[in-house]
Amino acid sequence: MNKIVAWRRRDKESGAHSGKRSKFTLQEKKAGLGLLFVTPWLLGFIFLFLVPLYQSFVYSLNKLTLGKGGFDTRYVGFQFYQELFTSHPTFNRTLVEAIMDIVISVPSITIFSLFVATLINQKFKGRVFARAIFFLPVLLAAPVLSLENSSQMTSIAASVTGGAEDGGFAFTSFELKRMLLESGVGSGIVSYITGSVDRIYEVISSSGVQILIFLAALQSISPSLYEAAKIEGTTGYEAFWKITFPMISPIMLTNVVYTVIDSYSRNQLSQMIKDTAFQSLNFSLSAAMAWVYFLIVSIILLATTTLISRKVFYYD
Amino acid sequence: MKIQAEARAAAWRAKRGLRTLSPLQRVKHWSWVMVRTVLIAGFCFVILYPLFFKLSVSFKDRLDVYDTTVLWIPKHFTLDTIRIAFEALNYPKTALNSLLIASVSTILQVISCALAAFAFARLRFKGSGVLFAGVIFTIIVPVQTLMVTTYLNYRYFDIFGLIEWITGEKGVNLLDSYWPFILQSITGMGIKSGLFIFIFRQFFRGIPVELEEASYIDGCSVLQSFTRIMLPNAIPAIVTVVLFSFVWQWNDNYYVSLFLTSTDVLSTKLPVMWASFSLNDPLYAYLVKNAGELLFIAPIIILYIFAQRYFVESVERSGLIG
Numbered sequence A: 001m002n003k004i005v006a007w008r009r010r011d012k013e014s015g016a017h018s019g020k021r022s023k024f025t026l027q028e029k030k031a032g033l034g035l036l037f038v039t040p041w042l043l044g045f046i047f048l049f050l051v052p053l054y055q056s057f058v059y060s061l062n063k064l065t066l067g068k069g070g071f072d073t074r075y076v077g078f079q080f081y082q083e084l085f086t087s088h089p090t091f092n093r094t095l096v097e098a099i100m101d102i103v104i105s106v107p108s109i110t111i112f113s114l115f116v117a118t119l120i121n122q123k124f125k126g127r128v129f130a131r132a133i134f135f136l137p138v139l140l141a142a143p144v145l146s147l148e149n150s151s152q153m154t155s156i157a158a159s160v161t162g163g164a165e166d167g168g169f170a171f172t173s174f175e176l177k178r179m180l181l182e183s184g185v186g187s188g189i190v191s192y193i194t195g196s197v198d199r200i201y202e203v204i205s206s207s208g209v210q211i212l213i214f215l216a217a218l219q220s221i222s223p224s225l226y227e228a229a230k231i232e233g234t235t236g237y238e239a240f241w242k243i244t245f246p247m248i249s250p251i252m253l254t255n256v257v258y259t260v261i262d263s264y265s266r267n268q269l270s271q272m273i274k275d276t277a278f279q280s281l282n283f284s285l286s287a288a289m290a291w292v293y294f295l296i297v298s299i300i301l302l303a304t305t306t307l308i309s310r311k312v313f314y315y316d
Numbered sequence B: 001m002k003i004q005a006e007a008r009a010a011a012w013r014a015k016r017g018l019r020t021l022s023p024l025q026r027v028k029h030w031s032w033v034m035v036r037t038v039l040i041a042g043f044c045f046v047i048l049y050p051l052f053f054k055l056s057v058s059f060k061d062r063l064d065v066y067d068t069t070v071l072w073i074p075k076h077f078t079l080d081t082i083r084i085a086f087e088a089l090n091y092p093k094t095a096l097n098s099l100l101i102a103s104v105s106t107i108l109q110v111i112s113c114a115l116a117a118f119a120f121a122r123l124r125f126k127g128s129g130v131l132f133a134g135v136i137f138t139i140i141v142p143v144q145t146l147m148v149t150t151y152l153n154y155r156y157f158d159i160f161g162l163i164e165w166i167t168g169e170k171g172v173n174l175l176d177s178y179w180p181f182i183l184q185s186i187t188g189m190g191i192k193s194g195l196f197i198f199i200f201r202q203f204f205r206g207i208p209v210e211l212e213e214a215s216y217i218d219g220c221s222v223l224q225s226f227t228r229i230m231l232p233n234a235i236p237a238i239v240t241v242v243l244f245s246f247v248w249q250w251n252d253n254y255y256v257s258l259f260l261t262s263t264d265v266l267s268t269k270l271p272v273m274w275a276s277f278s279l280n281d282p283l284y285a286y287l288v289k290n291a292g293e294l295l296f297i298a299p300i301i302i303l304y305i306f307a308q309r310y311f312v313e314s315v316e317r318s319g320l321i322g
Helices: A003-022 A025-061 A081-086 A091-123 A125-134 A136-142 A151-161 A174-182 A185-197 A200-205 A207-221 A223-232 A236-266 A267-277 A283-311 B002-016 B023-058 B064-065 B082-091 B091-121 B127-141 B143-157 B162-165 B179-186 B195-205 B209-217 B222-233 B234-251 B254-259 B266-273 B282-316
Strands: A061-068 A070-073
Touching: A003 A207, A003 B234, A025 A061, A025 A070, A025 A081, A025 A283, A025 B091, A025 B179, A061 A283, A070 A136, A070 B002, A081 A091, A081 A283, A091 A125, A091 A185, A091 A200, A091 A207, A091 A236, A091 A267, A091 A283, A091 B023, A125 A136, A125 B143, A136 A200, A136 A207, A136 B023, A136 B179, A136 B234, A136 B282, A151 B127, A174 A185, A185 A200, A185 B143, A200 B023, A223 A236, A267 A283, A267 B143, A283 B127, A283 B143, B023 B082, B023 B282, B064 B195, B082 B091, B082 B266, B091 B127, B091 B195, B091 B222, B091 B234, B091 B266, B091 B282, B127 B195, B179 B209, B179 B254, B195 B234, B209 B222, B222 B234, B234 B266, B234 B282, B254 B266, B266 B282
Parallel strands: none
Antiparallel strands: A061 A070
């Protein structure tokens, strides 16, 4: 009762103010505020992103010379691009390696992270603990850390003491390779699988965010779908391929795109772009390299996106 | 008596949700549990191994390294390696620099990204769709493409030629200060800011519109509805973004080595600090390197231990998907 009285009183008060009602509707006000909220980002987008992006293209067409009070530019056209592909000693090879790295690691990271996500999505004892450990690589994926294994130490120790030691610990896939080959799997697939197993630490450490995204996707699938399927008599295996897989296919696309982007930070080419700019002080050549890289990565992204989005299933 | 016990057991089974399984099903179930446990334990081992390795190596004495009987637990326990790494890194000062940069840019980044994401999620205006496509575009373009111009921008920093007009010089040199970090995080252009805007937007979109509408009816302004309704509901997303933003800034050595030349931070000091030892004793340099890396990751691990509970919980509702 008291509440109603209070409400009425408030209504009256606001009625008193309604004489100087603002000219804008709520929608207009929201739109205005929206623009205001976006402003910091928009300023950054224009002045720290679009303009530099354009300028870096301009620099790649100009010869840049640093002077005392600034820098001068002289237009040379596509000379630097020509130099990259025809006379640069290592660019072509590094570029191909970077592309191969993307092509090789994207499938193994995507499949691995989906597998792990389904694994830790199940209920078992110590699940919280296991999850906490699985997300650890996201935090420790620093380029300055060398977290592979101790084989380096063994080799140093061997070189110091002069004796070949067989101690230490290394992941090897020799047995696996023999087993797969004997069971009649094609040698191309075998070498891919064993290659992924040998790089298991790299795969695990770069699939943290992907596991996170898949896990969130898995938990958003409505349990009623599984219940209905269970009543119809599906096995867990069928349920995975007929329910889980289609339902998370949109996220598969997100993850593939993220994995491609994430590979920027890992490859040799980024280092080369940086060294060209700040050790050889050839800013224009570095800008040209970066643009070639960017274009190639966009082509890869475009190709994978169109390829996958054809297969993607949207529930609603 | 016996019947009672059986009934009680059946009731207990029903409560636990266990159905009476046929032996074959039971074997299938338990073998899967076995496989799963082995797999999870195996992956955990692969992840934790390098950490344990560093921990073990850092406390080893020089004698233990050459001793093949010492595998994990050192015979001659020593803190010398860590102390040397601590001094070589100049730890208190460099760690403070790292901490300052990481925390300032985290705070600014969370604010700018949350505001922009709220606008993209709820405050639609003309062209907001196009601008959001711009956010995705910033995620896709490699940072290297902008590297040269970003460097020159901060080297000769100028706003529409204003500074040149006043002082007569070609811009001010903002390198070697914290300004580049502040500027790029306040404008949402820092490390993976696009991803953070994306996470926040997806999360805000998941909060029911009714909640927001109710707040307007109760007389909230848009800003109040944001701070009182949206933000408290978005704590999981905030925790995720804070953790990622801090850790990635702490780990980053790309921007840091681009902007800072004389200020030392951990991520630029770490790769070079052990080089001086490698001339006379490579193995010892390797120990020092590992001890230094342990010092580098220690703050992250401590932060993670505290944030881990919220973080892992938040994953369930982190709204990374739409």
